[in-house]
Amino acid sequence: MLVETKLFKINEPVHLESGKELPQVDIAYETYGKLNENGDNAILLLHALTGDAHAAGYHQGDKKPGWWDDMVGSGKAFDTDKYFVICSNMLGGCKGTTGPNSINPATGVEYGLSFPVITIEDVVKVQKKLTDFLGVKKLIVAGGSMGGMQALEWALSYGSMVSHVIVIASTPRLSAQSIAFNAVGRNAILSDPNFNNGNYYHAEKPEKGLAIARMVGHITYLCEEAMHEKFARRFQDKDSPNFNFDIDFEVESYLAHQGQTFVDRFDANSYLYITKAVDYFDIAKKYGS
Numbered sequence: 001m002l003v004e005t006k007l008f009k010i011n012e013p014v015h016l017e018s019g020k021e022l023p024q025v026d027i028a029y030e031t032y033g034k035l036n037e038n039g040d041n042a043i044l045l046l047h048a049l050t051g052d053a054h055a056a057g058y059h060q061g062d063k064k065p066g067w068w069d070d071m072v073g074s075g076k077a078f079d080t081d082k083y084f085v086i087c088s089n090m091l092g093g094c095k096g097t098t099g100p101n102s103i104n105p106a107t108g109v110e111y112g113l114s115f116p117v118i119t120i121e122d123v124v125k126v127q128k129k130l131t132d133f134l135g136v137k138k139l140i141v142a143g144g145s146m147g148g149m150q151a152l153e154w155a156l157s158y159g160s161m162v163s164h165v166i167v168i169a170s171t172p173r174l175s176a177q178s179i180a181f182n183a184v185g186r187n188a189i190l191s192d193p194n195f196n197n198g199n200y201y202h203a204e205k206p207e208k209g210l211a212i213a214r215m216v217g218h219i220t221y222l223c224e225e226a227m228h229e230k231f232a233r234r235f236q237d238k239d240s241p242n243f244n245f246d247i248d249f250e251v252e253s254y255l256a257h258q259g260q261t262f263v264d265r266f267d268a269n270s271y272l273y274i275t276k277a278v279d280y281f282d283i284a285k286k287y288g289s
Contacts, residue, residue, distance in 0.1 A: 047090065
């Protein structure tokens with residue numbers, strides 16, 4: 001299935017939960033299947049922390065399909081013979097939707113840290129404008145991790161529009177420990193000598209800080225038991241230690257690989273903003289328990 005990422009432009013100010021506003025917003029999105037006449041067969045897929053709009057199929061020339069291709073398509077769980085499936089890059093992301101790496105129309109240069117801090121509510125508000133543009137009247141929302149947070153926000157903010165909610169491996173709010181891990185990751189980025197107060201788009205990028213942030217994140221993606229089962233204390237391609245500070249263990253190699261491959265596809269400023277939005281998310285505090 002060949003697909004293409006499209007762009008929807010919101011040519012009016014978007015008011016944010018912080019009290020600030022964005023003068024205009026671009027939304028990168030993809031669709032699969034067809035919307036029926038009643039506009040009630042839509043499924044909105046909500047990506048996790050570092051995802052994008054490319055959930056399924058192939059872009060021209062790609063060797064790998066979208067991130068949820070096993071689930072989206074003809075005869076699959078999100079069956080495109082029955083449903084109109086939508087996926088968009090979130091506000092604050094770096095894969096086509098307006099974020100810190102976008103051009104600020106007021107200055108003609110990238111927003112950087114002048115981009116306003118966003119929340120999950122803001123992310124969902126922008127998605128709602130996209131679904132209205134597409135003619136959706138009723139929909140199912142589905143997402144994992146941070147995408148699950150967005151699904152919960154959809155159910156609470158636009159409950160009359162949402163028929164079903166699919167939340168996978170998510171939470172109504174982070175624990176103090178999870179916030180702490182995110183803070184360490186952000187500080188790794190902020191402390192990188194190349195960060196330059198977020199103004200690095202035409203210079204050396206804060207790759208070391210972003211790689212460390214990703215390594216910290218990957219520690220949280222596996223529980224201790226799963227980490228032990230996957231790596232235990234095995235050495236990487238050898239039977240004895242190096243007796244230096246190079247990589248010795250399989251788990252070190254895994255984290256180094258995840259960090260290095262991440263910097264090639266993600267923006268450090270977006271990582272700051274998105275993790276902050278996740279930290280702020282707290283359904284009970286906002287809506288009551």
